[in-house]
Amino acid sequence: MTTPDIQWYPGHISKAEKQLAEQLKLVDVVLEVRDARIPLSTHHPQVPQWVGSKSRVLIINRVDTILPPLRDRWHLWFQRQGETPYFTNAQDGTGIKAISKAAKEAGIALNQRRLDRGMRPRAVRAVVIGFPNVGKSALINRLVGRRVVESARRAGVTKQLRWVRISDELELLDAPGVIPSKLEDQDAALKLAICDDIGEAAYDNQRVASAFVDMVKEIEAMGTAWMPPEALRSRYKLDPLPMTGEDYLHNFAESRYEGDVERAARQILNDFRKGLLGQIPLELPPE
Numbered sequence: 001m002t003t004p005d006i007q008w009y010p011g012h013i014s015k016a017e018k019q020l021a022e023q024l025k026l027v028d029v030v031l032e033v034r035d036a037r038i039p040l041s042t043h044h045p046q047v048p049q050w051v052g053s054k055s056r057v058l059i060i061n062r063v064d065t066i067l068p069p070l071r072d073r074w075h076l077w078f079q080r081q082g083e084t085p086y087f088t089n090a091q092d093g094t095g096i097k098a099i100s101k102a103a104k105e106a107g108i109a110l111n112q113r114r115l116d117r118g119m120r121p122r123a124v125r126a127v128v129i130g131f132p133n134v135g136k137s138a139l140i141n142r143l144v145g146r147r148v149v150e151s152a153r154r155a156g157v158t159k160q161l162r163w164v165r166i167s168d169e170l171e172l173l174d175a176p177g178v179i180p181s182k183l184e185d186q187d188a189a190l191k192l193a194i195c196d197d198i199g200e201a202a203y204d205n206q207r208v209a210s211a212f213v214d215m216v217k218e219i220e221a222m223g224t225a226w227m228p229p230e231a232l233r234s235r236y237k238l239d240p241l242p243m244t245g246e247d248y249l250h251n252f253a254e255s256r257y258e259g260d261v262e263r264a265a266r267q268i269l270n271d272f273r274k275g276l277l278g279q280i281p282l283e284l285p286p287e
């Protein structure tokens with residue numbers, strides 16, 4: 001497989017980390033969102049350090065993009081790591097109530113500590129954090145029950161952080177904390193690029209698309225409980241089995257786009273991101 005060589009634009013990481021630290025200072029509970037297609041690659045190793053002694057709720061979003069047997073496998077795997085994963089679909093609201101409940105429960109301990117110190121109980125304060133594009137805003141809007149995240153959250157536009165009251169017991173920051181994806185690990189970076197969970201990073205679509213085809217072949221070979229069979233062949237009428245990802249991309253470009261490989265690469269990546277290739281996971285729980 002080719003190395004995709006995915007790079008951040010300069011200055012992005014430190015700015016994102018500074019902003020994230022500001023947000024984390026204000027809260028009691030951290031709602032960490034990951035992408036169900038790549039729950040490991042959407043983990044940042046520094047999260048435990050950033051969360052410190054605060055409570056954390058682990059959310060695996062886009063549960064609709066993986067098959068139920070795989071969701072169950074991830075559930076088991078996380079439980080074995082001593083974690084409780086909450087699976088959500090922030091687009092249709094599945095699993096959202098359980099998250100509010102978990103966040104409130106995390107606050108019970110907080111208020112007990114306040115009471116012990118002679119302080120008055122107060123609403124739990126929470127923030128949603130995660131890699132770019134994992135569904136943080138959609139999740140906040142679902143938790144609050146209306147659109148609170150401004151669409152104009154463009155880079156460089158600093159805005160005042162505000163609390164949104166979800167109930168007497170729970171308040172949420174109206175802007176999510178963006179975790180800068182960790183690009184030192186190029187295997188993870190590749191998966192982030194395929195899923196578009198990578199933010200303002202530079203990469204080569206053609207290398208990323210060929211690597212994607214190679215990954216699909218590998219996972220397909222492991223059995224159909226994890227993904228729909230022949231995902232690529234059924235959509236493009238071109239079987240990837242006898243060739244490398246790179247050859248597949250070139251053949252696909254020849255057959256569809258008069259040899260325009262860039263266009264073919266974009267098409268494959270966009271189809272995957274829109275779910276048009278079916279529920280293809282890029283990661284399976286380690287054995």
Ligand SMILES: Nc1nc2c(ncn2[C@@H]2O[C@H](COP(=O)(O)OP(=O)(O)OP(=O)(O)O)[C@@H](O)[C@H]2O)c(=O)[nH]1
Binds near residue numbers: 139
């Ligand atoms: N299929 C599916 N799509 C989702 C889900 N949650 C969010 N999305 C879509 O994913 C895209 C990104 O969602 P956002 O909520 O903007 O993600 P974000 O993490 O706030 O993104 P950034 O602002 O880039 O950090 C949007 O097109 C959402 O509609 C989900 O559970 N399932």
